[in-house]
Amino acid sequence: MGFVLAYFDGSQTRVIGYGCGGLLVVLVFLNALTTQLIYFQSLELGMKVRVALTDLIYAKSLRLSLGRATVGQITNLISNDGNRFDRHMYPLVYLFVAPAQFCFILAVLWIYMGPSVVLGLAWIIAIIPIQRKKSQLFYCSFSFRRTFYFFPGK
Secondary structure, eight states: OHHHHHHHHTSSOHHHHHHHHHHHHHHHHHHHHHHHHHHHHHHHHHHHHHHHHHHHHHHHHHHSOOSSOOHHHHHHHHHHHTHHHHHHSTGGGHHHHHHHHHHHHHHHHHHHHGGGHHHHHHHHHHHHHHHHHHHHHHSOOHHHHHHHHHOOOO
16 A cells, blocks of 8 residues: 555656556455455354254253243244344454454554554553453343253253
């Protein structure tokens, strides 16, 4: 990107400016292709996990002595909460990619900015406990707690 901007300043030749601009277009196109591939593969994996867990929960609900809930209530719980597996498999990829991206970006920023990057790193690390607490407060829904009530894990 710096070479493209340098072309408009007049400090780079036309060949370098057009070459870097074309390379930028190709990289954006490759990013779009790989992002779609990862999205559809994670969506397919989420569907497979949902079907497998639905089968397991339904089979266990048939074996239980249904003192607390009926099979209909459990099936309704599965159908209402099953699509969460489809939605939450895509961000799961970033659990593995994000640390590598963080280290790479930190190294590049260290090269360009020097030790002042440590302040930004300290801020990101300080925010982690706040984000964890926030996720515990808002993502533990009533139906999730009700699932553990129906299936105590015995």
